[in-house]
Amino acid sequence: MKWDIPLGEEIHPGNLGCQGCGGALAMRLALKALGPDTVAVIPACCWSIIDGAFPVHALKVPVFHTAFETAAVAASGIKAAKDVQGKATTVIAWAGDGGTFDIGIQALSGAAERNEDIIYACYDNEAYMNTGIQRSSSTPSGTWTTTTPDERPESRPKKNIMEIMAAHRIPYAATCTPAYPDDMLRKFRKAKSIKGTRFLHILSVCPPGWKMPSDRAIEVMRLAVQSRVFPLYEVEDGLAYTMSLWPTEPVPPEDYFRVQGRFRPLFEDPARLERIKAFVDQQWEILVRRHRRTHPDEAGIPAGEAAAR
Amino acid sequence: MSDLSHVDRYPEIPVSLLASRGVLRTGEWRNMRPVARERRAPCSDACPAAVPVPRYLHLLAQGRLREAYETFTLRNPFPAITGRVCPHFCEAACNRDPYDGPLSIRALERYLGDAAAGLGLVGPEGETGKSVAVVGSGPAGLAAAYYLRRSGHRVVVYEKREKPGGLLRYGIPEYRLPEAVVDAEVARLGALGIEFRTGVALGPGMSLEALKEAHDAVVVATGAWEGRPMGMEGESLLEAGLEYLEQVARGHHTLPGRRCAVIGGGNTAMDVARVLRRLGGEVTVLYRRTAAEMPAIPEEVAAAARDGVRFEFLSLPRAAAKEAGALRLTVERMRLGEPDASGRARPEPTGETVDLEFDAVFKAVGERADLAPFPDAMRQEPGGWLAVGSDGSTADGAVFVAGDLATGPATVVEAIARGRRAADAVSARLGGGYDLPAWAAEESPDVVAPVEVNHAYFSRRARVEPSEVPPADRVGGILGEETAGIAAADALAEIERCFSCGYCNQCGTCFVFCPDAAITWDDGPVFDYDYCKGCGICSVECPGHVLLFVRERDDG
Ligand SMILES: Cc1cc2nc3c(=O)[nH]c(=O)nc-3n(C[C@H](O)[C@H](O)[C@H](O)COP(=O)(O)OP(=O)(O)OC[C@H]3O[C@@H](n4cnc5c(N)ncnc54)[C@H](O)[C@@H]3O)c2cc1C
Ligand SMILES: Cc1ncc(C[n+]2csc(CCOP(=O)(O)OP(=O)(O)O)c2C)c(N)n1
Ligand code: SF4
Ligand SMILES: [Mg+2]
Numbered sequence: 122m123k124w125d126i127p128l129g130e131e132i133h134p135g136n137l138g139c140q141g142c143g144g145a146l147a148m149r150l151a152l153k154a155l156g157p158d159t160v161a162v163i164p165a166c167c168w169s170i171i172d173g174a175f176p177v178h179a180l181k182v183p184v185f186h187t188a189f190e191t192a193a194v195a196a197s198g199i200k201a202a203k204d205v206q207g208k209a210t211t212v213i214a215w216a217g218d219g220g221t222f223d224i225g226i227q228a229l230s231g232a233a234e235r236n237e238d239i240i241y242a243c244y245d246n247e248a249y250m251n252t253g254i255q256r257s258s259s260t261p262s263g264t265w266t267t268t269t270p271d272e273r274p275e276s277r278p279k280k281n282i283m284e285i286m287a288a289h290r291i292p293y294a295a296t297c298t299p300a301y302p303d304d305m306l307r308k309f310r311k312a313k314s315i316k317g318t319r320f321l322h323i324l325s326v327c328p329p330g331w332k333m334p335s336d337r338a339i340e341v342m343r344l345a346v347q348s349r350v351f352p353l354y355e356v357e358d359g360l361a362y363t364m365s366l367w368p369t370e371p372v373p374p375e376d377y378f379r380v381q382g383r384f385r386p387l388f389e390d391p392a393r394l395e396r397i398k399a400f401v402d403q404q405w406e407i408l409v410r411r412h413r414r415t416h417p418d419e420a421g422i423p424a425g426e427a428a429a430r
Numbered sequence: 431m432s433d434l435s436h437v438d439r440y441p442e443i444p445v446s447l448l449a450s451r452g453v454l455r456t457g458e459w460r461n462m463r464p465v466a467r468e469r470r471a472p473c474s475d476a477c478p479a480a481v482p483v484p485r486y487l488h489l490l491a492q493g494r495l496r497e498a499y500e501t502f503t504l505r506n507p508f509p510a511i512t513g514r515v516c517p518h519f520c521e522a523a524c525n526r527d528p529y530d531g532p533l534s535i536r537a538l539e540r541y542l543g544d545a546a547a548g549l550g551l552v553g554p555e556g557e558t559g560k561s562v563a564v565v566g567s568g569p570a571g572l573a574a575a576y577y578l579r580r581s582g583h584r585v586v587v588y589e590k591r592e593k594p595g596g597l598l599r600y601g602i603p604e605y606r607l608p609e610a611v612v613d614a615e616v617a618r619l620g621a622l623g624i625e626f627r628t629g630v631a632l633g634p635g636m637s638l639e640a641l642k643e644a645h646d647a648v649v650v651a652t653g654a655w656e657g658r659p660m661g662m663e664g665e666s667l668l669e670a671g672l673e674y675l676e677q678v679a680r681g682h683h684t685l686p687g688r689r690c691a692v693i694g695g696g697n698t699a700m701d702v703a704r705v706l707r708r709l710g711g712e713v714t715v716l717y718r719r720t721a722a723e724m725p726a727i728p729e730e731v732a733a734a735a736r737d738g739v740r741f742e743f744l745s746l747p748r749a750a751a752k753e754a755g756a757l758r759l760t761v762e763r764m765r766l767g768e769p770d771a772s773g774r775a776r777p778e779p780t781g782e783t784v785d786l787e788f789d790a791v792f793k794a795v796g797e798r799a800d801l802a803p804f805p806d807a808m809r810q811e812p813g814g815w816l817a818v819g820s821d822g823s824t825a826d827g828a829v830f831v832a833g834d835l836a837t838g839p840a841t842v843v844e845a846i847a848r849g850r851r852a853a854d855a856v857s858a859r860l861g862g863g864y865d866l867p868a869w870a871a872e873e874s875p876d877v878v879a880p881v882e883v884n885h886a887y888f889s890r891r892a893r894v895e896p897s898e899v900p901p902a903d904r905v906g907g908i909l910g911e912e913t914a915g916i917a918a919a920d921a922l923a924e925i926e927r928c929f930s931c932g933y934c935n936q937c938g939t940c941f942v943f944c945p946d947a948a949i950t951w952d953d954g955p956v957f958d959y960d961y962c963k964g965c966g967i968c969s970v971e972c973p974g975h976v977l978l979f980v981r982e983r984d985d986g
Binding site: 122123124126128130132133134135136137138140141142143145146149150172173175176177178179181184299302328334335336337338339340343369 | 444446447448449450451452453454455456459886937938939941942943944946947948951958961964965966967969970971979
């Protein structure tokens with residue numbers, strides 16, 4: 122085995138995720154890092170279904186199903202109860218992008234502001250997938266969903282949830298994706314070791330919602346990172362930015378978009394595609410600048426990036 | 431205040447107690463399934479001896495030297511030899527080539543051979559009571575002798591020269607293949623009970639019939655040593671290149687003259703030229719076509735140029751004459767025409783000639799086999815070439831042939847492959863044989879294509895190249911071995927470059943990416959088809975594409 126990954130599972134086979142579900146894989150990997158002494162709090166989202174319908178459930182750790190908007194607050198309450206019991210159990214709120222960026226943001230902001238001792242993981246498939254692919258504020262600009270059809274694709278850019286969370290000055294926030302399991306496990310282990318509110322933003326493929334074949338599920342998430350559409354980085358105490366991965370060979374964002382039917386509107390309007398690509402570049406440069414401000418010695422910055430300042 | 435007493439009547443929070451395992455058989459959703467199916471790597475496919483490259487490299491990387499050596503020697507008993515002189519058809523076929531250069535397979539092979547110096551070859555499991563004669567002890571004869579012995583037969587090797595090894599000892603010079611390496615392999619065979627009788631030749635003194643009487647079967651591998659006449663004026667003034675190499679191999683390090691010419695473009699020509707350079711000669715190679723058509727191993731041509739050998743291409747000597755203690759060669763300039771039967775451009779005369787002066791001129795324009803010992807009944811036509819099957823069988827059921835004798839001048843690895851096949855054919859006739867491990871018994875002929883490799887799991891890195899031993903440090907002086915073996919750390923780093931095409935090297939990628947926890951890990955993937963939904967991720971991600979994705983119905 123070339124991967125440094127625990128062989129034990131905290132999930133049974135037989136989950137109800139679709140073929141190639143990035144959310145199912147993300148949970149499986151996250152729990153490998155967090156271990157059995159974990160409680161998961163899941164609001165309405167695909168994962169309410171993936172875990173199985175009562176009385177069956179796929180996770181080996183306890184799951185608390187809760188209302189769409191309440192993941193952060195329910196997790197905070199469970200953690201408080203565990204504290205009272207004198208237990209060190211890790212409590213993780215596990216919510217979709219709808220339950221995080223949109224309806225759950227109030228509870229999340231409140232918990233973060235109080236620096237509740239929870240991990241909040243958002244598996245982001247960039248739409249309301251469980252109810253049939255409606256747009257969320259996480260849906261990227263130019264995307265088809267059932268509520269943003271080809272004639273009127275999503276017009277607003279994806280909400281920057283990482284900046285919102287960083288603005289709360291929580292101890293730890295990081296992006297990750299199951300296409301990079303080493304990086305993802307490292308970040309979950311690190312999150313587990315920190316006290317306070319920790320936020321993990323997981324890019325998570327949805328083959329039916331993204332209109333693509335399930336066998337390319339890992340590849341597409343890898344392309345998101347390599348094309349800089351979804352950079353991997355960490356933010357400590359809301360201010361210290363560290364890039365986790367510098368793509369080595371240039372991959373144009375089109376390579377990421379083309380695999381997915383949901384991005385067809387981008388290829389029907391060259392000006393739109395150019396705008397999106399400029400946006401990707403701009404977001405990347407902002408992150409590089411923040412990384413450089415955090416690491417003035419340029420440690421870890423590849424020569425190519427340093428030159429392209 | 432409203433009445434809150436109803437709270438006490440609420441049931442406790444409902445708790446799921448049933449695991450999805452055993453209940454939600456998501457495998458029923460599937461219409462495609464992943465199957466682990468090892469296939470042939472292009473390197474192994476290109477290798478005449480079909481050495482399972484990624485398999486033995488993986489064992490080597492795990493530090494399992496003996497298993498690596500045994501895996502290798504199931505197909506080729508002499509990695510220390512081919513690891514030095516093989517033209518490595520494997521590297522030309524390597525799927526890594528278009529990515530960042532082929533794996534240094536030959537250097538790794540030599541690494542294996544040198545590291546395994548203290549190990550013995552796998553011997554027979556029992557005795558068949560049959561006896562087989564092997565005539566000739568070049569690579570074909572030695573390989574045949576080994577696999578015959580491993581199959582349980584008594585083996586006697588008859589060799590005309592005073593020591594076994596054939597061209598390995600008397601042709602290929604010391605600087606490329608030290609005699610000590612050949613001696614060590616011969617000693618290994620001796621340790622298995624193979625008997626060597628040197629100084630005896632098949633021919634008038636010992637006929638094929640006599641050998642057939644004394645043994646149950648005969649494998650003949652006498653090579654191709656006869657010089658080919660060029661049909662030029664004054665040809666008798668020229669020296670035979672191969673004979674000169676043999677003289678040098680016997681320790682006569684004499685330079686016949688300062689200004690030397692070598693006629694030909696094959697391995698013999700390159701070796702003669704390079705030996706002459708080492709002994710202080712000024713050397714010009716005359717070849718009738720151009721560099722691109724030279725049959726010699728390209729590295730040897732490049733090395734000759736580095737040694738300071740001059741090349742005169744499109745040059746065909748037409749006449750030689752003695753003149754005031756020197757030789758005058760009249761050379762006709764050629765031009766390239768249409769391709770000939772070998773696919774190479776045919777040299778055509780231009781009528782233009784030049785006279786060049788040398789002190790000694792060597793002929794190295796190819797050799798052919800001596801067929802005198804074989805009756806017409808074994809030939810394609812009376813006086814013609816031998817009729818030989820791909821397993822070395824001949825018209826005489828008790829006689830098999832291998833190596834250059836069977837194929838015409840070829841390579842060491844082809845001779846080894848032919849020797850092994852002839853040995854196996856003898857066992858098919860006499861009984862006996864050796865056990866094949868499962869992978870060899872069930873080997874797939876399907877070759878993994880470059881596009882099937884998942885490059886995401888590799889990064890570009892220059893290949894490890896063996897270094898040259900500085901002339902002053904060469905064991906054995908001026909003709910001592912020039913190429914150094916690679917260090918263990920370099921070997922391990924190089925093995926990491928291997929895509930492991932079609933061979934499961936237990937990387938674990940499939941296990942890591944299964945969203946359904948439907949793969950358990952037992953030094954390799956174990957699929958739980960009750961739950962595998964058939965997403966296809968493992969198949970697409972598998973770096974060397976061992977996992978195929980097949981339709982449920984025709985999983986055959
Ligand atoms: C100078 C030179 C350099 C070469 N370099 C390379 C190289 O770098 N890489 C490569 O792969 N190939 C190389 N080759 C080709 C390679 O050496 C041959 O293809 C290979 O050795 C053939 O093996 P063999 O066993 O058929 O014959 P040989 O090696 O020729 O062995 C035949 C044996 O039979 C013996 N014999 C002959 N007649 C009789 C008889 N009547 N009775 C008993 N014994 C007899 C001979 O003495 C000899 O020992 C080279 C060839 C030459 C000439
Ligand atoms: C208050 C409320 N509104 C609407 C719903 C219906 N609903 C259930 S899941 C879901 C979408 C969830 O989307 P997201 O959070 O992105 O998770 P995903 O399904 O994409 O994994 C919605 C709208 C609900 N359960 N509760
Ligand atoms: S990458 Fe490895 S297995 Fe594939 S062809 Fe090259 S040496 Fe053979
Ligand atoms: Mg969603």
